[in-house]
Amino acid sequence: MKRIIPLTILVLFLFFIVAHPSEAQNINGVTIREEVLGNGLKIFALKDPNAVLSVFQIWYDAGSINEDIGKTGLSHLLEHMMFKGTPRFGNKVFSKIISKAGGIDNAGTSKDFVYYYQKLAADRLSLSIEMEADRMQNLIILPEDFDSERNVVMEERRMRYEDDPQSLVYEEVVSTAFRNHPYRWPVIGWMEDLRSLTRDDLWRYYKKRYVPNNAFIIVAGNIDVESVISLIKKEFGAIPRGDDISKLEIKETPQRGERRIYIKKEAELPYVLSAYKVPNILEEDSYALDVLTGVLSGGKSARIYKSLIDEQRVALSAGAGYDNFNRYPFIFYLYGTPMPGKKIEDVENSLYAEVEKIKAAPPDITEVRKAKNQIQADFVMNQDSIFYQAMILAEFELIGDWRLKDRYIDGIEKVTPEDVQRVAVEYIIPDNRTVGTLIPVKRETKNENQ
Amino acid sequence: MRINRPNKTKNVSRCPQLIAASVFFVLCFSLFTGAYALEAKRSLLENGMTLMVVEKHNLPVVKVVVGIKAGSIYEPEGKSGVANLAASLLTEGTFKRTARQISSEIEFVGGSVGASAGEDYITVSLSVLKKDVELGFDILSDIILNPSFPEDELKKKAEIIKADIISSEDDPSYVAQREFNKAVFGEHPYGRLLSGTVETIEKISRDDLVGFHSGYYTAGNAIMSVVGDLSSQEAEELIKKYFSNWRAGSVTTVSAQKIPVQKKRNTVTVDKDLTQATISLGHLGVSREDPDYYSLTVMNYILGGGGFASRLMDNIREDKGLVYDVHSYFNPRKYGGSFEVSLQTKNESANKAIEEVLEEIRKIRSERVSDAELTGAQLFLTGSFPMKIETSSRIANFLIAVEFYRLGADYIDKYPTYINSVTKEDVLRVAKKYLDPDNYTIIVVANQKEAGIREEYSK
Numbered sequence: 001m002k003r004i005i006p007l008t009i010l011v012l013f014l015f016f017i018v019a020h021p022s023e024a025q026n027i028n029g030v031t032i033r034e035e036v037l038g039n040g041l042k043i044f045a046l047k048d049p050n051a052v053l054s055v056f057q058i059w060y061d062a063g064s065i066n067e068d069i070g071k072t073g074l075s076h077l078l079e080h081m082m083f084k085g086t087p088r089f090g091n092k093v094f095s096k097i098i099s100k101a102g103g104i105d106n107a108g109t110s111k112d113f114v115y116y117y118q119k120l121a122a123d124r125l126s127l128s129i130e131m132e133a134d135r136m137q138n139l140i141i142l143p144e145d146f147d148s149e150r151n152v153v154m155e156e157r158r159m160r161y162e163d164d165p166q167s168l169v170y171e172e173v174v175s176t177a178f179r180n181h182p183y184r185w186p187v188i189g190w191m192e193d194l195r196s197l198t199r200d201d202l203w204r205y206y207k208k209r210y211v212p213n214n215a216f217i218i219v220a221g222n223i224d225v226e227s228v229i230s231l232i233k234k235e236f237g238a239i240p241r242g243d244d245i246s247k248l249e250i251k252e253t254p255q256r257g258e259r260r261i262y263i264k265k266e267a268e269l270p271y272v273l274s275a276y277k278v279p280n281i282l283e284e285d286s287y288a289l290d291v292l293t294g295v296l297s298g299g300k301s302a303r304i305y306k307s308l309i310d311e312q313r314v315a316l317s318a319g320a321g322y323d324n325f326n327r328y329p330f331i332f333y334l335y336g337t338p339m340p341g342k343k344i345e346d347v348e349n350s351l352y353a354e355v356e357k358i359k360a361a362p363p364d365i366t367e368v369r370k371a372k373n374q375i376q377a378d379f380v381m382n383q384d385s386i387f388y389q390a391m392i393l394a395e396f397e398l399i400g401d402w403r404l405k406d407r408y409i410d411g412i413e414k415v416t417p418e419d420v421q422r423v424a425v426e427y428i429i430p431d432n433r434t435v436g437t438l439i440p441v442k443r444e445t446k447n448e449n450q
Numbered sequence: 451m452r453i454n455r456p457n458k459t460k461n462v463s464r465c466p467q468l469i470a471a472s473v474f475f476v477l478c479f480s481l482f483t484g485a486y487a488l489e490a491k492r493s494l495l496e497n498g499m500t501l502m503v504v505e506k507h508n509l510p511v512v513k514v515v516v517g518i519k520a521g522s523i524y525e526p527e528g529k530s531g532v533a534n535l536a537a538s539l540l541t542e543g544t545f546k547r548t549a550r551q552i553s554s555e556i557e558f559v560g561g562s563v564g565a566s567a568g569e570d571y572i573t574v575s576l577s578v579l580k581k582d583v584e585l586g587f588d589i590l591s592d593i594i595l596n597p598s599f600p601e602d603e604l605k606k607k608a609e610i611i612k613a614d615i616i617s618s619e620d621d622p623s624y625v626a627q628r629e630f631n632k633a634v635f636g637e638h639p640y641g642r643l644l645s646g647t648v649e650t651i652e653k654i655s656r657d658d659l660v661g662f663h664s665g666y667y668t669a670g671n672a673i674m675s676v677v678g679d680l681s682s683q684e685a686e687e688l689i690k691k692y693f694s695n696w697r698a699g700s701v702t703t704v705s706a707q708k709i710p711v712q713k714k715r716n717t718v719t720v721d722k723d724l725t726q727a728t729i730s731l732g733h734l735g736v737s738r739e740d741p742d743y744y745s746l747t748v749m750n751y752i753l754g755g756g757g758f759a760s761r762l763m764d765n766i767r768e769d770k771g772l773v774y775d776v777h778s779y780f781n782p783r784k785y786g787g788s789f790e791v792s793l794q795t796k797n798e799s800a801n802k803a804i805e806e807v808l809e810e811i812r813k814i815r816s817e818r819v820s821d822a823e824l825t826g827a828q829l830f831l832t833g834s835f836p837m838k839i840e841t842s843s844r845i846a847n848f849l850i851a852v853e854f855y856r857l858g859a860d861y862i863d864k865y866p867t868y869i870n871s872v873t874k875e876d877v878l879r880v881a882k883k884y885l886d887p888d889n890y891t892i893i894v895v896a897n898q899k900e901a902g903i904r905e906e907y908s909k
């Protein structure tokens with residue numbers, strides 16, 4: 001669905017990023033060319049001779065971390081407004097033009113960034129280039145469109161959060177785990193803030209952040225690199241550079257003890273989410289945390305499934321996850337839902353017990369090998385989609401430099417069982433966690449046929 | 451979209467002679483789109499299995515999908531859920547491997563194998579790196595041909611499925627979909643939950659599973675597609691080695707149970723502590739094999755299938771700001787189907803949203819669509835076709851559907867013609883014939899007090 005917050009995509013990225021550097025370049029004849037225009041706009045042209053379709057993506061450093069207190073949800077609402085129109089192409093026609101070209105388009109906002117994309121035949125890329133260059137400069141935000149779209153986003157919030165108990169737990173855990181870091185508010189924004197946002201709030205943000213020196217483009221597919229780059233230069237080259245925007249320099253304040261929150265809501269089963277603040281991919285320990293995640297949760301032969309679901313039969317679902325791709329250090333988490341009749345405390349304690357076993361003795365060498373094999377195989381398989389090839393490049397570029405992906409690969413391969421044990425001992429500790437529990441509240445339910 | 455019309459004679463010459471074994475009867479066909487050519491080699495094994503192979507050498511990866519006519523429509527009376535249980539227990543033990551061995555072996559190489567049930571057919575999928583393809587086929591064949599349905603695994607799986615059914619009550623769209631299918635299809639198998647219910651699952655024994663498997667999991671009931679980094683000879687050798695012992699069985703035909711047609715308005719409300727009303731509105735639709743399917747595809751794109759190019763989205767989201775998502779679709783199956791509009795809106799605007807949906811349905815039934823709408827629909831539907839076959843997994847699943855619904859070897863070639871020959875008159879005709887703004891089923895999952903569904907919609 002359109003204009004989504006790509007939480008799932010970020011989680012998936014855990015697995016997309018590893019392979020041998022030589023493979024990353026040669027496995028399917030992919031080449032990458034980088035250019036920087038005079039106005040600061042970076043361009044990456046990824047040529048994959050086997051790609052059926054092409055993708056145009058433009059990424060802005062304009063995610064929700066750049067919002068102010070009381071104005072949360074602004075970045076995402078602006079992302080919706082970017083589809084409303086410009087004088088040149090007209091009102092609410094962006095998506096229609098793309099669909100008439102046989103393409104699809106969408107956009108996504110995360111805590112760190114916002115991106116827009118079109119997926120279409122390579123010979124239609126000029127449409128993307130012209131329309132994206134146009135809406136970077138000439139967006140119209142009509143007050144009546146703003147009011148209507150705010151209502152749409154409020155419906156989106158109701159669907160994704162208000163009526164989804166597990167999402168409410170996630171939102172509350174993250175906002176409790178982080179104190180001074182803007183990661184603590186949700187990308188979609190708090191309902192109360194959405195109500196008070198104004199059209200002018202969005203306009204100022206657009207003018208400041210939607211500038212060439214705060215963006216980069218990825219164009220990927222079986223493309224003619226020269227002609228695509230020259231067309232991008234023609235359409236984007238004359239857009240004036242904006243003021244320099246300094247990156248947020250912010251460090252989360254240390255946590256000095258476990259934090260707990262509860263959500264009470266109508267639900268059938270409880271749920272627990274236990275989040276630990278951990279380093280991101282820019283730090284060496286990230287590789288071992290990735291492998292730890294695989295050892296715990298990489299399929300039915302991994303420890304959590306084997307123990308909680310298969311042997312103890314205490315959990316209906318359970319697992320571990322690690323968001324390593326955020327620009328600032330974010331979270332590693334354990335989660336679970338009990339089988340009916342089982343206690344949520346038992347699920348939580350069983351999850352911790354699996355981590356404690358690793359702290360007591362490093363995992364087998366075969367378990368570690370399996371986790372690495374899974375990461376590498378997924379990486380190769382996901383390259384079948386040109387869209388994800390572009391996403392991988394973008395994610396590395398966003399945390400610093402797309403070339404980091406080569407360093408990362410060696411990092412994973414070097415992880416030893418002892419490294420996995422060491423990061424569990426260092427980070428997955430009670431004083432560093434925030435635990436959220438869903439407490440189901442039952443309510444009389446009527447089901448009538450008339 | 452430009453279509454290269456394949457020259458039939460040339461196709462045959464492009465299809466190399468198969469290995470001498472008499473296991474295969476071969477028929478080649480090539481699938482072309484404007485963006486690239488997709489060459490699928492179709493053959494019929496002596497044991498009755500249909501095989502399709504597409505060579506794709508861009509990555510060292512192999513994807514296999516096996517479609518088997520063993521969906522929920524074949525379930526015996528009172529055993530709803532047996533098709534899903536049988537499929538999901540394939541990976542939980544064979545006469546050679548325990549559940550743990552299956553998951554350890556395939557996961558160690560970073561591959562995956564799994565089954566999923568549908569109403570018409572089930573699919574078993576394999577995904578492996580090329581270097582592990584031998585292991586992959588060994589496991590795939592083992593779980594399809596020799597599952598042992600161990601008692602303890604059955605017990606565990608049944609508990610999990612029952613818990614999933616309970617847990618799904620927290621998902622408003624699951625509840626709405628379940629009630630919608632039940633109301634629209636009545637006693638027909640399409641109206642049941644694939645998972646079965648807590649009550650029916652408890653009645654399923656190991657014998658039921660063994661019986662269902664031996665009756666329906668036969669080569670004559672199966673279609674296999676192999677897509678990836680294998681030459682057709684390599685693929686055929688693997689099939690010969692791992693699947694030529696699959697017994698043919700007798701080809702299953704289901705006595706097409708008639709779907710009861712309702713001619714009245716039917717409302718189901720489910721009261722929950724929610725901020726939004728989740729609404730499904732619709733009625734019976736058509737089979738995938740209905741000749742009007744393509745006219746309906748175009749009509750539905752304009753009504754509510756075309757995202758921001760559709761009338762429902764334009765009116766209810768873009769103009770009125772009432773929803774984040776609203777869409778309509780025909781869900782066509784082998785023996786019938788449904789038409790459904792679904793949306794979520796805050797409880798208080800439920801009536802308004804329903805009113806607008808009905809208004810749009812009435813409108814598309816009463817006047818011709820514009821030239822721009824028709825052209826827009828045709829340009830998207832034909833131009834976006836390559837997305838359906840963008841990756842190896844998509845190709846593999848697509849080929850199964852083409853074969854199962856008998857869409858024809860020249861389906862990709864003909865698809866643009868099917869779409870482009872639809873006229874404004876066709877759109878109006880099928881809208882009048884297949885949409886009904888008076889006799890519909892409506893499901894509202896909401897805080898009913900706040901939604902206050904008007905009597906005119908509930909009677």
